[in-house]
Amino acid sequence: MLNTLFFVKLIAMPCFTALVAYIQKRWSHKLGGAISGLPLTAGPISVFLAIEQGLPFAREAAVNAMLGYLATSIFVYVFVFLAKKRSWPICLLAGTAAWGVSAIILALLPLSMIMKMAIGLATLLLNTLFVFGFSHDEVTHITKKVPYDVVIRAVSVLVPLLVITALAPYIGANYSGVLGGIPAMWSVLFSFTLAHSGRLAVVDFFKGATFCAWGFQAFFFTLIFLPITHVLWLYVVASVVASFFGYGGYKLMPKMQRVTRQSFRGVCLIP
Numbered sequence: 001m002l003n004t005l006f007f008v009k010l011i012a013m014p015c016f017t018a019l020v021a022y023i024q025k026r027w028s029h030k031l032g033g034a035i036s037g038l039p040l041t042a043g044p045i046s047v048f049l050a051i052e053q054g055l056p057f058a059r060e061a062a063v064n065a066m067l068g069y070l071a072t073s074i075f076v077y078v079f080v081f082l083a084k085k086r087s088w089p090i091c092l093l094a095g096t097a098a099w100g101v102s103a104i105i106l107a108l109l110p111l112s113m114i115m116k117m118a119i120g121l122a123t124l125l126l127n128t129l130f131v132f133g134f135s136h137d138e139v140t141h142i143t144k145k146v147p148y149d150v151v152i153r154a155v156s157v158l159v160p161l162l163v164i165t166a167l168a169p170y171i172g173a174n175y176s177g178v179l180g181g182i183p184a185m186w187s188v189l190f191s192f193t194l195a196h197s198g199r200l201a202v203v204d205f206f207k208g209a210t211f212c213a214w215g216f217q218a219f220f221f222t223l224i225f226l227p228i229t230h231v232l233w234l235y236v237v238a239s240v241v242a243s244f245f246g247y248g249g250y251k252l253m254p255k256m257q258r259v260t261r262q263s264f265r266g267v268c269l270i271p
Contacts, residue, residue: 030208062220066120075099083199215246
């Protein structure tokens with residue numbers, strides 16, 4: 001069983017990242033971001049935790065995964081803010097450091113389950129309201145090409161998946177859930193996007209990711225409250241719910257963009 005799970009981890013995650021990278025390059029940064037906003041990294045981690053550590057452990061980790069979205073958002077805002085004048089390595093290091101500090105602090109706080117979920121949902125709501133206040137024309141084309149960039153992006157996401165699932169028995173569900181939200185996929189995709197197409201393309205990517213992140217939160221909300229004890233069916237239903245909310249969020253993007261631009265008049269949390 002463990003060998004099978006290892007090879008599933010080894011194959012699935014690079015495929016997800018390669019898919020996002022291809023969609024981003026083939027169509028637009030916003031659409032690529034939308035796909036990445038779904039629980040493509042934290043979802044498989046949760047599945048493996050449920051199989052290897054048990055469903056109660058995975059449900060507890062799901063609560064912390066919702067909370068961990070705050071730390072992931074902090075990574076994004078630090079990255080995008082510094083991208084105005086700094087190169088991608090500095091943005092990546094600073095964003096990752098900010099994520100690490102905030103993730104550890106969140107894991108240490110004595111918050112109730114309801115409070116953790118409320119913080120995660122409130123973070124997503126604020127992201128939704130503010131990120132579309134950044135007014136500019138959508139960037140749709142890659143301006144620079146790097147050989148094998150899709151392969152590099154795909155391989156990079158293996159590290160957190162393998163590390164978190166390996167450490168889960170030792171660090172517990174609290175840290176597993178929060179650290180399971182490590183922005184491995186976003187850190188790589190953001191860095192390549194900044195290097196290839198500039199900061200505005202990164203913002204477009206985050207716009208798509210933000211609206212489809214409603215599917216991310218819905219996925220874990222379903223895991224927590226749906227009274228299904230069979231692991232396979234629970235995750236199938238959670239995936240369907242996540243797809244529904246993610247698609248709904250993506251379809252609402254044009255309308256929300258008009259509303260927020262009128263409300264904030266071009267002002268954004270990340271100027």
